Amino acid sequence: MFCTQCGAGNADNAAVCVQCGRSLQGAAPGAALPVQGVPGQGVVLPPGVVVQNYLVFAILATIFCCLPAGIPAIVYAAQVNEKLRAGDLAGATAASNNAKLWCMISAGAFLGIAFIYGMVLLIGILLSVSHSN
């Protein structure tokens, strides 16, 4: 059966959803839930499909590398959950892709800065070695 809150696929006898922890008791086992979203009840996804919000990576991006790219990632992560809850699968997927994109931009900025800083350190070391000779 599929969780009515987050849409994750669960075993038919599961008590709570493995993805979001919502109680699955009371839901009819194997009930044929529509694949498209039901407003107010959440999106029901096909088995194995998860719409990720990348929230942890957005937080990591914000506090460890790159605040300007991390904040939009968190905003899109919020949109993913808002749209999943509203039953808007297409909107949630689009927001998920945007959240991922901003996490990638942040990771790219981090690697770029680390590379430039490493180069500056290396040049500094080489210069100091050549001066001492």
Place this chain on the structure above:
Amino acid sequence: MPIRKHWLVAAMCGAAAAAVVMLRVFDPATSGIFPPCPVRYLTGWYCPGCGSLRAIHQLLHGNLRAAWAMNPLTVILLPFVAYGVASSALLELRGQGLPQPFLRAMWIRALCAAIILFGIVRNLPTHPFDWLAPGAMLHL
């Protein structure tokens, strides 16, 4: 599941392990091998993450008080972020993450606002706000 993703997860785990070893051995406060915060470098302002590397260095040495003084936000968020990252890795590897609550959008937005607010407040020059600047609480 594509093999490529196993490599991605393995590479990220390796990078995380290397970062932990580096942060345990070298103190970002005194050694020059960690880059400065770009926001601080360019604007002179503390960002919400300033002090987070120093905080993790102190945590890896068991100094919770010193870590808290460097960046309380990082100390609070770190266990949740570690759980979330582990969940994402498991989701990639076996198609199922760890159990976690479905967060309402308003809570995620509240978290975002709290991070931004923390970043603003720790730059204010008056007590008690300036105690939130990295390391300030060590001198109380």
